Amino acid sequence: MTAEWGKAINRGLHAVQRPQMPTGDLELPHWTGLLARGADRLGPEDDPFDVSVPLTEEESEFVAAALEDVVGQESLERVEEGELQTLGLPRLWPARFTRLVMAYDRRFPRGGGKLFVSAMREVRFYLYEPDLAARVRSLVAQAFGEDTSVVVGHSLGSVIAYDLLRTGQIPQESVGRVRTLVTCGSPLAIPSVRRGLGLMDGEPLKLPGGITWVNVFDPGDFITGGRGLESWSPGIADEQVHNGVADPHKALIYLRSEPLARAIADAVR
Structure with missing residues (x-):
C-alpha cells in the first residue's frame, strides 16, 4: 500500500x-487491521462492516442519522411517496432505513447507499469504541x-x-x-x-x-x-x-x- x-x-x-x-x-x-476485531488483516471475508453482516442497534441509529444528515427531509419524503424497493438491499433492514438508502441512491447512483452504510459503520466503530x-x-x-x-x-x-x-x-x-x-x-x-x-x-x-x-x-x-x-x-x-x-x-x-x-x-x- x-x-x-x-x-x-x-x-x-x-x-x-x-x-x-x-x-x-x-x-x-x-491501522485498518485493528478494525478486524483481533484479526491480523482485513480482507473481504473478515470485513465486520460488510452489507451481509447485520447491523447492531447502535450502528443502525448512527448510520440512519448520518443518512438523514445527507439526504435531507425533502428527498426522503419523495421516496416515501413511492413503493418500498429492496432490490440489492438486505431485507432485514428496517423500512425507514431502507428508504433512507433509497433516497441516498437517488442522489448517488450505482450502489452508493450500500457503500455509505458500510463506511459509516466503520467510522462509528472508531468514534464509539x-x-x-x-x-x-x-x-x-x-x-x-x-x-x-x-x-x-x-x-x-x-x-x-x-x-x-x-x-x-x-x-x-x-x-x-x-x-x-x-x-x-x-x-x-x-x-x-x-x-x-x-x-x-x-x-x-x-x-x-x-x-x-x-x-x-x-x-x-x-x-x-x-x-x-x-x-x-x-x-x-x-x-x-x-x-x-x-x-x-x-x-x-x-x-x-x-x-x-x-x-x-x-x-x-
Whole structure:
C-alpha cells in the first residue's frame, strides 16, 4: 500500500511539474487491521462492516442519522411517496432505513447507499469504541517523526488525523514540524461524524496554530455526501476535483490529483 500511495502522489507531483517524493519519505501506518476485531488483516471475508453482516442497534441509529444528515427531509419524503424497493438491499433492514438508502441512491447512483452504510459503520466503530480508537491513535502517532511536514488522510483516515492533531496526542517535537494537513474523501462534513468527535453543532473544525488545512473532495463522492469542509471552518481551503464515475471515493485517484500534489509540494519546499 505504501508503494501504491507513493506512486500515486508522485504521479500528481509530475503533473504539476514539482520534484518527485523520494522513496522512504512516505510513512503509512496500517491501522485498518485493528478494525478486524483481533484479526491480523482485513480482507473481504473478515470485513465486520460488510452489507451481509447485520447491523447492531447502535450502528443502525448512527448510520440512519448520518443518512438523514445527507439526504435531507425533502428527498426522503419523495421516496416515501413511492413503493418500498429492496432490490440489492438486505431485507432485514428496517423500512425507514431502507428508504433512507433509497433516497441516498437517488442522489448517488450505482450502489452508493450500500457503500455509505458500510463506511459509516466503520467510522462509528472508531468514534464509539474508545479502547479501539486509543490503539488506532497510538499506532498512527508512532508514524510521526521530527521530519514529518505533511499529513495526508483519506476517508476515515482524515477523521483519525484530525482527531490526533486537534487533541494534541502527538509529541510536540513531532507535531511542531507539521505544516500541512491534507484531507480527501473526508466524512467530516457530516454532522453525525463531528458529534462523534465531541464537537457541538456549529462548532468549527480547528487545528493547532500554524498548520494549513487543504481538503480535496469530489461532489460525486458518496462518502462525503458531496460536500467540502470550508463551511465548517474559515481556515480550511476546499479543492474540488472530479474523480470519474466508477469510484469517486478511491484513495489512489485522490492521491494523484493536482490539488493534493500542490498542497504537498508547497509544504515541503
